[in-house]
Every structure is written in C-alpha cells, then in structure tokens.
Amino acid sequence: MDDRNPAVAGSWRLALIDPSSQEHAPTREQLETLGALAGRVVETQVWTSPEPDRLALVDLAVVDLTQPHEAPIEVLLDTVTVAPHLPVLVIVLRTDPDLASRCLVAGAHAVVRTSAGDPNYPSTLLSAVQDLLRVSRPVPGGRRATTGALARANPEVFGTLVHRYAQEVQARVDLRRGAATEGMKGPRRDGLAAISAVLVELEAGPRDLTDVHIVALRSLCRDTSATAQRQLVHDARLALVETMGRLAGRYRSKALYSRRESGEADDGALA
Known part of the structure; x- marks a missing residue:
C-alpha cells in the first residue's frame, strides 16, 4: 500500500467486484465516465471476487450486487476482511432495501441504490465515490480507520x-x-x-x-x-x-x- 492520496491525484484506481460472473459493461462504463465529470482519469479493473494482492494497489473497491447472487453479503465480508484499509462502495437495487441495510452493517462505507433508467444514478455514484476518496483515508499499518x-x-x-x-x-x-x-x-x-x-x-x-x-x-x-x-x-x-x-x-x-x-x-x- 503506498501513501498516494487519491483525493488530489490525477487518476483514480478502482476495483469493480462483480460476483455474478457476468461482464457488467454498463457498470464499468459508468465508473469510467465519472472521470470526465470529475476531471480525473479512472482506471477500472473487473474481478468476480476480491483478490488481496491486487486490492492493495487500488483506491476504492466497488462491489456490484445488482445481479442475483446466492451469498452477496459474504462477498462484501470477504472484501472488507482481505482489504480492511480500503473504502468499499456497494451498488444495490432500489427494490432491495434489506440488502442495502445489511451491507452497511457488514462493512460497506457507502451504499448506492439504483434502478433501471434512474436519471440521478451517475451524479449519485460520482458523489459517493468522491466522498469516499476524500474522507476515508488509509491509516498507518494498513488498518482501516474507524468511521463511526x-x-x-x-x-x-x-x-x-x-x-x-x-x-x-x-x-x-x-x-x-x-x-x-x-x-x-x-x-x-x-x-x-x-x-x-x-x-x-x-x-x-x-x-x-x-x-x-x-x-x-x-x-x-x-x-x-x-x-x-x-x-x-x-x-x-x-x-x-x-x-x-x-x-x-x-x-x-x-x-x-x-x-x-x-x-x-x-x-x-x-x-
């Protein structure tokens, strides 16, 4: 883990974790278009599960739980456990408020709720990403800072x-x-x-x-x-x-x- 500060860096390094094993081109594209809105270059890698060595090199993990999965909370817990220094943003469907609540308790720093054709989704996603990269900082020793x-x-x-x-x-x-x-x-x-x-x-x-x-x-x-x-x-x-x-x-x-x-x-x- 380096001492790079993504809040002022010219690029953001994001990990998109999609446990449904599907290529979420729309989600990846939405994350990368945030760069144009924020004046940053966004580098996005897509994985089906959290990988500790690779997570150590990114600024933010985005866990996409908008597709059906048998154990969505376990994917989130795995991400939080293997990379406790890393801010985690979860994307869920607006129609599943229970999952959104469970994600917050299980370690997500923020949850973005979305639905098909939501016109406010890009701005909501950008705001959440900016807040996490500005506020949730890595701490010495690789331990995630307490936020409560x-x-x-x-x-x-x-x-x-x-x-x-x-x-x-x-x-x-x-x-x-x-x-x-x-x-x-x-x-x-x-x-x-x-x-x-x-x-x-x-x-x-x-x-x-x-x-x-x-x-x-x-x-x-x-x-x-x-x-x-x-x-x-x-x-x-x-x-x-x-x-x-x-x-x-x-x-x-x-x-x-x-x-x-x-x-x-x-x-x-x-x-």
Whole structure:
C-alpha cells in the first residue's frame, strides 16, 4: 500500500467486484465516465471476487450486487476482511432495501441504490465515490480507520466493546475446536446480547457495530495461520449476524415503546 492520496491525484484506481460472473459493461462504463465529470482519469479493473494482492494497489473497491447472487453479503465480508484499509462502495437495487441495510452493517462505507433508467444514478455514484476518496483515508499499518461516532467520541468504551466482542468470537472458535470442553471458557449465552444492549444504550449505529467487528477481527487474525484466520472469519461472521439481529430487535422494541407511550399508534398498528 503506498501513501498516494487519491483525493488530489490525477487518476483514480478502482476495483469493480462483480460476483455474478457476468461482464457488467454498463457498470464499468459508468465508473469510467465519472472521470470526465470529475476531471480525473479512472482506471477500472473487473474481478468476480476480491483478490488481496491486487486490492492493495487500488483506491476504492466497488462491489456490484445488482445481479442475483446466492451469498452477496459474504462477498462484501470477504472484501472488507482481505482489504480492511480500503473504502468499499456497494451498488444495490432500489427494490432491495434489506440488502442495502445489511451491507452497511457488514462493512460497506457507502451504499448506492439504483434502478433501471434512474436519471440521478451517475451524479449519485460520482458523489459517493468522491466522498469516499476524500474522507476515508488509509491509516498507518494498513488498518482501516474507524468511521463511526462511538470510536471517536468514546475510545475507552469502544476498546472495551472490541475486547468483549473478540472474546465472544474466540470462545466460539474454541468451542468448535473442542477446547471449551477441556476447561476453557465457552461463549456466554448472553455475551452478544449484553454487547448489543450497550450499543443501544449509547445510541450507536450500524457503523459502530461494524467498527467493533472489524477491529476485533483484525486483532484476532494477527499472528495466526491462514487456516486459523479462515475459521476466525467464519465465526466472526456468525457473531456479526447474531449481534446485528439483536441490535435491530432492541432498536425496534425501543421505537415501538416510544411510539406507544406517545400515543402515535396502538400495538396492532405498530405490529
């Protein structure tokens, strides 16, 4: 990874990751025409999956999830995991808001929603690319900078949550290996529930959960073998999905309670 600053460079180096195994000529052309709008040369490479060595040489990864794919979130998680220093932009269909939300929780820095014939798509895409290349900077050591408010405003609390989250992931790895049955601590039943409760209490958002997940995963993967890293990534994904569900459930319950107390709607209407 070099110290090149794409925000002021004369060219942008983009990686278009298209897991559908189809040539997305329109998407590639749209990315390259951004150069004319922004006064830059745009170099775009198209891959079907993230490649760590090649991702180290680009400024931005664009993951195109507009075509059907059996595991779109896994493609995004793979991209975030192998290149945590890199800003990631995801393109999804406007008709799939659930996928857009899951992408934000799974590590996307920004999501652009599009539909067939959307006249605002080029300008929206350009704005998102410019924002990411200007704001989301690589940091020393190749670690992706945290972007949520929690890490900036409460670094001590953030560090504690990362430690607790990492413990839960490691406990799941140990349990899978059978180590927990030999006297080592297994995962607590309420461990992730407690973490999600703290996040809600702090009014943390999806980006904060993603920051906790990524920093914990990077810490766990340090000085481990490739096989162990694959296991860690797998169990961290399970922990992320579980925590994401718990976080969403708590926020929904909180919203329902607040609306009921204010008399905005009854339980039947809210349900």
